[in-house]
Amino acid sequence: MASRERAHSVTGAGAESSPGRALAPDRSNAVNNYEQVLVALRRVIRATDLHSKRLSKHAGLTGPQLLIMRTIRDLGEVTIGTIADKVSLSQATVTTILDRLEHRKLVYRVRSTKDKRKVHAHLTEAGAELLARAPNPLQEDFIKKFQSLDEWEQTMILAALQRVANMMDADDIDASPVLTVGSVLNDDGWKEKG
Amino acid sequence: MASRERAHSVTGAGAESSPGRALAPDRSNAVNNYEQVLVALRRVIRATDLHSKRLSKHAGLTGPQLLIMRTIRDLGEVTIGTIADKVSLSQATVTTILDRLEHRKLVYRVRSTKDKRKVHAHLTEAGAELLARAPNPLQEDFIKKFQSLDEWEQTMILAALQRVANMMDADDIDASPVLTVGSVLNDDGWKEKG
DNA sequence: ATTTACAGCACTAATGATTACAGGTCTTTA
DNA sequence: TAAAGACCTGTAATCATTAGTGCTGTAAAT
Structure with missing residues (x-):
């Protein structure tokens, strides 16, 4: 209860309440x-x-794979370390995921000439195409509806979203104590390794 | 590409509605x-x-676990099949995931009395609390910034987001042929279990 | 200028846990 | 009896971590 x-x-909040347009x-x-x-x-x-x-x-892409590919697309040419940092995974994890993606020819790696320790990840044409064509089904409907709005409203929505995005960009998510899991499961409930 | x-x-076309500062x-x-x-x-x-x-x-929650718990929270009392449908996983997968969640006492199951084949999943108090307290670290900063805006802007953003949410709610994501994976990996690239 | 020491970056190996699916089984419903 | 719904195997793949290796860059010491 x-x-x-x-x-x-x-x-x-119950999604299927079918508001349609109401919007008070x-x-x-x-x-x-x-x-x-x-x-x-x-x-x-x-x-x-x-x-x-x-x-x-x-x-045929898993969540982390998709996330990493999007990161590469958004940031352009990035090192493995930067990717790991951005998606909050270890370098080793990113490496193995990139291995699979590279094996499928969705990404490729280039060792930097300036700093030969670094490796830059890129999307292959197939990878970019996969990512580009994918969001279409969502976008198409969305775009159609969006463009049917008055221009002033489009501008308003755009401004609002940018505003929100900026707000979320700014805050430092990393430094968060967050939850104490222990309080939830002191029972035999789970594991106590940590 | x-x-x-x-x-x-x-x-x-102008449309300058620049509210405060940055935001080119x-x-x-x-x-x-x-x-x-x-x-x-x-x-x-x-x-x-x-x-x-x-x-x-x-x-200590994995992605799917979180997703499923959110689904339960949003839809209230749902059957396993409905969950599987909503999150696009097989019933078997949802079952195993729910097993783990139930074992940690974050959710519990109740067999329906009307149709005894069905089982309804609920969040326990601990589970709901976990979900409720979790978003806080993000919310706190966000709220602080959000409330520092002018009221008219708050209203604007709210309206815009609701607008967008409604637009996305409406469209039928399911019916999407999307991609042909085969074209990407005809090589030894991957797996050929099919 | 050369050598040495140390730090940074990516990769590898080994391991545990989770996810996801294809079967089959059981109970309930029509 | 047949169908639906949920559950229970077993199997394959992925995820995620830790520890360790090798190469590169920088700076200090000789």
Whole structure:
């Protein structure tokens, strides 16, 4: 109980409530806004999350593989260490994942001439194409709907998203104590290696 | 390749709504807007993606586990089959994952009384708490920044995100042929279990 | 200028855990 | 009886870590 009674007092968090268009701004007070923003954000994330999952299946790419390939695409030419840092994995893990990707000819490596310790990862044409063609099914519908909006609204959404992206970029996620797992499972529940 | 052309035509249509500071106005005409929206969207996704990654580590939850727990939280009381459908995994996989989660007392199962073939998954209090407390480190910074904005801007962002969420909710992701993997790896490249 | 010591970067090897799937089994429902 | 739903094998692949190796770059010492 109680886990379901959560504050869906607004914006029906229950995905399939089929709002369609309703969208009450609810400009009550500022305190309430951020919660709704987070809810909306979660919905957006979830949609793309599921999309990624499906993509993985169809393309034969696993989550980390996809994540790493996207990182390479976004950052251009990056060293293995930088990738590991960006995706929060160890160098060794990234290396083995890149091995598989390189074996499938989706990425290739080039040893740097300036600093021969470094290795730069690139997407092959096939890899870039895979990544480029993949998001299409999601994009196409999205674009169609997006372009049917008034221009002022497009501009508004764009500004809003950039704003949010900037906010999230800025904060230092790394330094977070986060949770104490121990409190949850002091029982025989799980493992006690750490 | 080169799917990332910029297609900068010209003729900035103005539309200057520059709210506060940074955020280069980038004179966006309607044609160019959606690309930037997608870019911004990707940045948002990426940020939360990394956050989830970190969260997984700290909380001892793997990606699929987290995804499934979120699904349960969002949909309330769901059958195993529904979960499998939502997250695009087989029933068997969901079953094993739920086994582990149940063993840690983060979820529990209840056999339906109406249709005794079905089993409903729920979050335990501990599981819900884990999920609820988890996003905090991200939220705190985010909330702080968000609440420092003008109210009109908060409302704007909220409306924009809801708009986007609705758009993505609507489209049917499932029916997507997507890619032909075979074209990428005709070589000895990978596996040929099929 | 050469040599030496130390740090940085990527790779390898070995290991444990998780994921994902294809079978088969059991119970319930129609 | 047949179908649906969930569960239980066993197997293959991937993920993720630690420890160790080799090569490169930099700086100090000779």
